[in-house]
Every structure is written in structure tokens, then in C-alpha cells.
Amino acid sequence: MSSDETAETESTDFIREKVRTDNESGTFGGRVQTRFPPEPNGFLHIGHAKSIFLNFGLAKENGGTCFLRFDDTNPETEDVAFVNAIQEDLAWLGAKADGPPKFTSDYFEQLYVWAEVLIEKGLAYVDDQDAETISEQRGGFGQPGVESPFRNRSSEENLGLFRQMRDGAFDDGSRVLRAKIDMQADNMWLRDPVMYRIRNVAHHRTDDAWVLYPTYDWAHGQSDAIEGVTHSVCTLEFADHRPLYDWFLSHLDLPSDQPQQTEFARLNITHTVLSKRVLRTLVEQGHVDGWDDARMPTIRGLRRRGYPATAIESFVERIGVAKINSVVEVELLESFVRTELNRSSQRRMAVVKPLKLTITNWPEGHVVMVDAVNNPEDPDAGSRSVPFSGELWIEEDDFRLDPPPKYYRLTPGREVRLRAAFFVTATDAVLDDDGNVIEVLATYDPATEGGSSPDGRKVKSTMHWVSAPHAVDATVHLYDRLFSAEHPGASVEGAERDPLDDLNPMSRETTAAKLEPALGDVTRGEVVQFERLGYFAADLDDPTIFHRTVGLRDEWANIQKRKK
RNA sequence: UCCCGGGUAGUUCAGUUGGUAGAACACCAGACUUUGAAUCUGGUUGUCGUAGGUUCGAGUCCUGCCCCGGGAGCCA
Numbered sequence: 001m002s003s004d005e006t007a008e009t010e011s012t013d014f015i016r017e018k019v020r021t022d023n024e025s026g027t028f029g030g031r032v033q034t035r036f037p038p039e040p041n042g043f044l045h046i047g048h049a050k051s052i053f054l055n056f057g058l059a060k061e062n063g064g065t066c067f068l069r070f071d072d073t074n075p076e077t078e079d080v081a082f083v084n085a086i087q088e089d090l091a092w093l094g095a096k097a098d099g100p101p102k103f104t105s106d107y108f109e110q111l112y113v114w115a116e117v118l119i120e121k122g123l124a125y126v127d128d129q130d131a132e133t134i135s136e137q138r139g140g141f142g143q144p145g146v147e148s149p150f151r152n153r154s155s156e157e158n159l160g161l162f163r164q165m166r167d168g169a170f171d172d173g174s175r176v177l178r179a180k181i182d183m184q185a186d187n188m189w190l191r192d193p194v195m196y197r198i199r200n201v202a203h204h205r206t207d208d209a210w211v212l213y214p215t216y217d218w219a220h221g222q223s224d225a226i227e228g229v230t231h232s233v234c235t236l237e238f239a240d241h242r243p244l245y246d247w248f249l250s251h252l253d254l255p256s257d258q259p260q261q262t263e264f265a266r267l268n269i270t271h272t273v274l275s276k277r278v279l280r281t282l283v284e285q286g287h288v289d290g291w292d293d294a295r296m297p298t299i300r301g302l303r304r305r306g307y308p309a310t311a312i313e314s315f316v317e318r319i320g321v322a323k324i325n326s327v328v329e330v331e332l333l334e335s336f337v338r339t340e341l342n343r344s345s346q347r348r349m350a351v352v353k354p355l356k357l358t359i360t361n362w363p364e365g366h367v368v369m370v371d372a373v374n375n376p377e378d379p380d381a382g383s384r385s386v387p388f389s390g391e392l393w394i395e396e397d398d399f400r401l402d403p404p405p406k407y408y409r410l411t412p413g414r415e416v417r418l419r420a421a422f423f424v425t426a427t428d429a430v431l432d433d434d435g436n437v438i439e440v441l442a443t444y445d446p447a448t449e450g451g452s453s454p455d456g457r458k459v460k461s462t463m464h465w466v467s468a469p470h471a472v473d474a475t476v477h478l479y480d481r482l483f484s485a486e487h488p489g490a491s492v493e494g495a496e497r498d499p500l501d502d503l504n505p506m507s508r509e510t511t512a513a514k515l516e517p518a519l520g521d522v523t524r525g526e527v528v529q530f531e532r533l534g535y536f537a538a539d540l541d542d543p544t545i546f547h548r549t550v551g552l553r554d555e556w557a558n559i560q561k562r563k564k
Numbered sequence: 565u566c567c568c569g570g571g572u573a574g575u576u577c578a579g580u581u582g583g584u585a586g587a588a589c590a591c592c593a594g595a596c597u598u599u600g601a602a603u604c605u606g607g608u609u610g611u612c613g614u615a616g617g618u619u620c621g622a623g624u625c626c627u628g629c630c631c632c633g634g635g636a637g638c639c640a
Contacts, residue, residue, distance in 0.1 A: 012578085039640055074639060131638050138636055142566030145636090176638055186567045188636045197638035216640050240568060240635045263569085265633090270575085318588065320577050322570090325633050329575050332589050342602060377602070408600070417598060451598050462598050532599045555600040558591090 013321045015262055019058060019231060028230040028257050032064030035229050036090075036097070037071045037104075037220070040082035040204070043291045044089045044299045046312065046333075047267040047274040053316045054264070055233055056095045067227055068097035072105045073219045075203035083204070089299040093309045104214075104223050105205045111214050111222055112166065114252055115177060115195060119158045123251055124195060125151055126161040127178050134176070137183075138191050145183035145191045165198060168211045172198050179218075181247060189244045193217055221245040222252070224259040232259045235266040236323065267319070268327040271481040272297045273488050273499050287503060288482075294537075294547045295482045295507055305479070306527040306537025306549030307333075311340040327487065334550045341527055341535045341549065343377045349386065349419065349464040350515045350530040350546075352476050353396040356439040357465070359424060362390025367467070370450065372420040386516050388421045391468040393514040395532075398463050399440050401429055406559055408460035410440065417462040419531065423448040464531045471514035476536065476546045478509040513546070 012020075023030050034055040038048065059066035068090065072078050087101065118124040127134065127150045139145035153161075165175055177196040185191055195218035200211050224232045232245075242261050249258045268274060274297055282288050282296070292300035302312065315336040319328050349372070368388045375381035394410070403411040410416050415425040422444045430439040447454050451462070481504055489499030522528060522538040527549055530536050534551035 037640095041640085071640070077639075134638075135636075140565080140636055143636085173638065178638095188567080191636080194638050199638085213638090215638070220640090236569070237634055238640090242568095265570090318576075322577070324570055324577090326576065329589075332576070335589055338601095347599080373598090376597095376599085406600095419598060421598095459598090461600080464599075529599085529601085532601070534601095552599075552601050557600090559600080 014323070015054070015231075015233060015264060015321055016058065016061070018262060019062060022230070023062065031228075031230055031257075032059060032062035033066070033228055033230045034058050034064065034233060035067045035069045035102075035224065035227065036095070037069045037223075037234075038086055039071045039074070039077075040079060040086060041074070041077040042082060042276045042280070044086055045274055045276075045279065045297045046269065046299070046302060047297075049093060049299065049312050050267045050316050050319070050321070051233070051235070052090065052093060052095050053313055054321055056097075057317075058231060058233070059098070064230075065098040067099065067102050067229075069102040069104065069223065069227070071216070071220065071223075072103055072203070072205065073214050073216060075199060075201045075213060078204055080204045085300075089303075092303055093299065093312065102223075102227060103205060104219050105203060107219070107223050107226050108206065108210055108214070110226060111219060112212070114222060115214075115218070116159065116162065117253075118179065118195075118248075118251060119162060119177075120155050121251065122155055122180065124177055124179050125153050125158050126165065126175055127151075127192075128175050131173060134178075134194070138188065139183070141188070145185075147183050148178070148192070151180065151192070162196075165196070166210075166212050168200070170198055172200055174198065179244075179248070181244075187240060187243055189217070189241050190247070193244060217241060217244055218248065221249050221259065221261070225249060225252070225254045225256060228256045229259045230257065232261045234261060234263055236263045236325070237266075239263045263323070264321045265323055265325050267316075268325070269297065269333065270327055270329050270486045271483050271488070272330065273483065275499075278489075278499050281500065282482075285500075287500070294477065295479055303525075304537070304540055305547050306341075306525075306535060307337050308340045308344070308527070311336040314340070330481070337550050338535070338553070341529065345527050345529045345535060346374050346381065347372070347376070347531050348516055348519050348528045349466055350474075350476075350513055350519060350533065350536070351393040351395050351464065351466050351471075352478065352511050352513045352530070352533060354393040354466075354512075354514045355396045355399060355437065356468070357392040357394045357399075357424075358439060358441055359390040359392070359444045360427065360441050361443045364390070366390065367470075368421075368449070370420045384518055386420065386518070387467045387470040388418075388465075389467045389469055392418070393466045393468055393471060394418075394440070394463060399426065399429070399437060401437060404560075409463060410442075410461075415445075415457075415459050417448075417451050417459045418465045419462050420451050421449070421465070422446070422451070423453060423457075423459060464533075466514045466516050468514070470517050472517055472520040474513045474515050474519070474544050474546055476511050476513040476548065478511065478548045480504055480507050480509070482507045 036052050036055045056066045127148050137146040176194045178192045181190045183191050196212050199213050202208050245261045292304050294305040315333045369385040370388050371383050372386050373383050399410040410426045412426050424442040424444045426442045428441040429437045432438050483502045484504040485502035488502040524543050525540050527537045535549040536546040537549050539545035
């Protein structure tokens, strides 16, 4: 995107507005630093893209910096494989972090030192109770909490115990370090939250150096402060943690200004699900081929599907950021994909559901090369030669024995144009025993070569085609929504429902397609427009497989839909 | 039950110190067209959650109420 284009479409929102006023008032000395902090326990999806472009965008727009930080405080669920996958996805999206990636685990030592500071100040204590007891004592919404019997241990005793915890003297779950705040707080996160737990588990980076692991709450704000983050942006469910985030920071000597947390609403999209848990179930139960299945809303899935990273970025910018929980229509995402692909993709002809068309007056064995434009949106894209013969494949939908009203395509007695080639008139159809059309017979007008008639005669329709003897075979996946319901799993009349019940059993239809020869040598991942059908991406691993990225807008489909 | 966020077209969002509601997508119509695409032109849709109050004037300020979302992990 050019800079003046950005200026024109410059959108604002409450977060950008806050950054602006902070800059004006000199809150952080005009500094803007953000971070994208994924936990390496899964793959990135389009919901993360919203956070990614927000964080990187904030930094970029203000001449600031944005780090990538892996929030790796829970060794039980994390893995290097995810660290690598996340970096690949980020690179593909075009989000470039400043400097090498950071890891919360790099700060374990500093975090530990700070924990001792809080203990010395009497603001943290070791609790010997088990998880269940602590949870019960926390109380409930509007219900009082109960103070732990270990809450008033001396600093010396706490320090001794805490050091033993670090040294591995205790079993998993036997003791935790808790912040000493207020067991009667209205905000449950202030009722002496846990800062450290014991886990005798190898960590993917620190291996067995630690058995003591900080919780998210203890690690996050402090990591922000260590890195010099100014604006710590996260999703709405952390809003209740903000007082805790501030509390920790306010009791420490920080190397920089105290960072501030701001929350925004996470992304939801119709006909899909962006919950790691549900996505994992889809993969594990085999409803999709994997995390990178072209129907998945993961970055890898969208990539295989052919969604351009730039379209994802434009989409995310368009939907803006707010605090209201919302569900964006997939159609909006698709429209950005179409807009991008319309200007960038080469046009080709491919027949996805082939029907034989024989030209009865075509000279036996004759072949003509016709010239077809590569991209009408881009004059520099030039043209290509496509072989035309008397045996062709046309789209099943492009012929009707009994045409419905407003049907412009081929039907007995009607003349249509075969794109860039000739006018043809259907004369007859061959049926099988069940009455299905298996072949269409037609005649052509030799004077219409190139696709126009010297007498100025007009036709209602132009159709795509592929010469049968020259056709390249391919497997094409036609996708429909993964979930047929607009809001998968939405409760009906108060009853909880499983999103999986809304899965669309027809989300993928696979066909044996016939392609024009030029399609035989597309590169992996290349997206082309199959004229009149949509945009199709050559598979990343096997370029004889094509995925329908998204169909074209389809007025004819709308007409049919309206009639129903 | 308590705390925190929210409520503006079908959807996502704008609405500046109060001046009588906009954009994008979607939808509809027309023009153009060798993609029923793209492009261009025009158009439809709102009890601004609700009821009061302040004011010459309220989507904007005040109060009550209603509805939706989040929160009681040693997950993040």
C-alpha cells in the first residue's frame, strides 16, 4: 500500500486514539512499543492476524517498534515446532518483527529476582495448600474469600521456602507463590493470585533448568516492562486482569516507564470457528485433513486456499478495532480476496464439471490456435495461444435441454460465443439411458474466428471451453462453508450446542477437471482465475490439484436464488 | 448474586467542543462488456437498546431500567 493511500484510508479507533493522546501528552516520551505475544502451543489463525496487524501497525504508524515474544510459561503444552510454525506464518503474512524473537523464558531469572523483592516487601507468600483448597477459598462472585492460613508467614520463612521451591525440594502442586493483595476484592483476580507453580517438566527452551514456572499474570506485564513495551494490547477477556497487571508493576523498580494494557474485541467470523480447542477437534477427528486444510481458518489453511496475505491485511484493517463483541460476515473477507485476486491473477480456462461438445462441421483433426488475453485488468499481462478443435469440454451447467427463464447459455437452436474462439449453435444432444445429456452437438461459424462476427451479430453469452485432445487433467476441490450455520454452536432456545453439529458435510466437493494446456505448468501456490468460475490456487505440494479460493460474484446464482 | 465491558443500517465500523445520521461489504436497478466477472452511475435499509430529564436543539450530557459479552485455572 502506498503511503498516500494509507493517509487517505487512515482509520482511527480507540487504541490509535489513545496512542495519539499519549504521544501528545508525552506519556512515554513519545515512544511507541508493542509486541505480539503468542503462546507456542498451536497454529496461528485469522483471529491472530487481527492482533498481529494491530500491534505491528501501531508501531509502524508511530515510528515505534514491535517485538515478537513467545509467551512460553507453560512447558506442558508448548513446543519448538510451534515456535517455528508461528514464525513461518508471520513471515508469510509479511509481519516483520524488530530484532530476533523474544521469549518469556529468557526472563525467568529476572522474574524470579522480582518475586523475591515482592516477598521481601511482604507482598507475596508461599502457600502450602492444594489447588482445590485455594480455589474454594477464593470465594465466588459477590461471595467473600477466605484468607489462607499461610498468608501471614514472615518474609524470611517465605524466602527460605521459595528458594527451596526453586531448588526442587517439593513435589508438583505442593506449594505455590501467591501475591498478597485482597481476598475480599470484587475483582476475583485480585484475590491473592498464583504467581508460581511447581512443574517437574522439561521446557522446550530452558530444558530442566527450572521446576518453578511463572503464571501468565506474573510473567506478562513484567516481560512487557523488561522489553520496554509502552502499549500492551490484548483481547477483552484480559480486561479483568488489568488491575493485577498494574498492581505487580507498581510494586517493582522498572527499567522503563510502566507499560499500559488496553483490550480490544477478538475477531469472530460467520460460518467458522476460531477457537483453538474446536479447531484441534476438527483435526483430531478427521473432519479436515490437518491444520493446513484449505477449509481451516488457520493462516496455513488460508494460504493453501490461495488467500493473499495482503487481502487478509486489508480485511483486518477494514474491520477496525473496538470493544464490542462482533461477528464479521465471511463475505467481507471474501470480497477483499476477490478484489486483490482480480487485479493480480492470470485468466485461464478450465472446465470443472466437463460435458462433451462436438462440432459437427469442424474439419476432422483440424486444430487452430486462438489468442486469449491473460488479464483484462492488466494490459502488461499479454496474451497466450490456446488450442481449439472440434472436440471440446464445456461446463455441464452451460447447456440445458429445457432452459429456465433468463438462461442465456447454450440450448438447442441458440448461438453462443466460445471465448476467444468461435460462435457455435447447438443442434442436438445425446442422452444416456437415464435421460442425462452426455454430449452436445453443435455447428460453428468459420467467419467468427477470434470470437466476433463480421456481420455484427450479437450473442447473449460467452462460455469457456477446453479442447478435449489437448486437455490437462486435474483434481479440483470446490469448497463450501466448513460450517453451514452462520454461528456454529450458537445455542438454540437456551440449549447449549456443539459447534461440530453445525459442520457442513458438503464442505468439499472434488471433481476431475479438464484444463487448458497452459495450466499444466503453474507454480505451486499460484492463484489463477478460471474464467467464469472463480479463483483457484495450485496446491502447495501437488500442482495438479487446485483449490477453489473463492468463486466469482454470480448474478445467475442470485437470480436462481431469488426465484426460490 | 458481585465486578468489568458493551448496545448507531443485514454485517463491520465512523459520527469531532450537543445542530437533526454516514462509509465499506451485502442487496437492488441501469450503463458498459468476448467472464451473468470486472468497471461506472444511481438506489433501498436506521423508533441511534429503552423510558424519562437538562436544552431552542440530544446518537452525543444526566438518571433509571432492559439486553448482550467477559470474569471465581497452579491455562494463556
